[in-house]
Amino acid sequence: MAKKITECKERYCCLPQDLQILELKKAVGLNRFQLEKLDRFCKHCGQEFEYYRYMDAAGSMDWDYRPKKAV
Numbered sequence: 001m002a003k004k005i006t007e008c009k010e011r012y013c014c015l016p017q018d019l020q021i022l023e024l025k026k027a028v029g030l031n032r033f034q035l036e037k038l039d040r041f042c043k044h045c046g047q048e049f050e051y052y053r054y055m056d057a058a059g060s061m062d063w064d065y066r067p068k069k070a071v
């Protein structure tokens with residue numbers, strides 16, 4: 001049987017899978033569309049992100065998270 005190994009990769013944080021909901025209290029009872037709009041933070045570096053909508057190249061509305069300005 002092949003040996004199991006752990007592969008370590010170095011990468012930048014703040015990828016979508018690193019972002020968590022900033023205020024979990026606000027998430028109670030929301031559907032997934034409402035959840036998308038909640039602010040996030042990166043669980044590795046603590047950077048906060050906000051939800052925003054934008055027009056993509058094809059002219060349709062899309063959304064993403066962008067870093068909040070440092071206060």
Ligand SMILES: [Zn+2]
Binds near residue numbers: 046047
């Ligand atoms: Zn980060």
